[in-house]
Amino acid sequence: MADGLAAATVDRIAAEADVARATFFRHFESKEFAVAEGITAIWIAAITDAVRRQPTELSAMDALAAACQELAIGFEVIADQIADLERQTRESMSLRAWTLLCYLSFETAIAETIAPRLPDLTVDDPRPRMIGALAMASFRISLDDWLRDGGSLPDRIHRAVRCMALSPTQK
Numbered sequence: 001m002a003d004g005l006a007a008a009t010v011d012r013i014a015a016e017a018d019v020a021r022a023t024f025f026r027h028f029e030s031k032e033f034a035v036a037e038g039i040t041a042i043w044i045a046a047i048t049d050a051v052r053r054q055p056t057e058l059s060a061m062d063a064l065a066a067a068c069q070e071l072a073i074g075f076e077v078i079a080d081q082i083a084d085l086e087r088q089t090r091e092s093m094s095l096r097a098w099t100l101l102c103y104l105s106f107e108t109a110i111a112e113t114i115a116p117r118l119p120d121l122t123v124d125d126p127r128p129r130m131i132g133a134l135a136m137a138s139f140r141i142s143l144d145d146w147l148r149d150g151g152s153l154p155d156r157i158h159r160a161v162r163c164m165a166l167s168p169t170q171k
Helices: 010-017 021-027 031-053 060-072 079-091 093-117 127-149 153-163
Strands: none
Touching (some): 031 093, 060 093, 127 153
């Protein structure tokens, strides 16, 4: 929706998706859920694709940081849309719960994408999941601070991701 979430209607979303209004409500509780679901899928693909594009000689942590820097290019164009969506998810209890499930999806996708970059990876190695969880914590904290205090969200994310450290697992 080029005009933003506030201007979107269920009828318009359904029409643009070429589905009936009743079909829309079989899949989504509200327009906010539909838009959030669509944005989540796009951002999961964006972050995992950006990590995969990083040079193979970069460590898992460096590839993640470089991917975040790559995604920061042009952020200003969508900053208002991101802020609008984030504020709306914070105002709705059901969207807050849904957001937690989204974070888990992001964590899993990041873990699966990062895993091949980790040396000596074993089946029960917690490092990929820890990186996914820490990355999402970095994103969430950065979003919270950005909405509250302003500034640059990409800079906040870059600083938070750079704070993450990874140590080898003990055998």
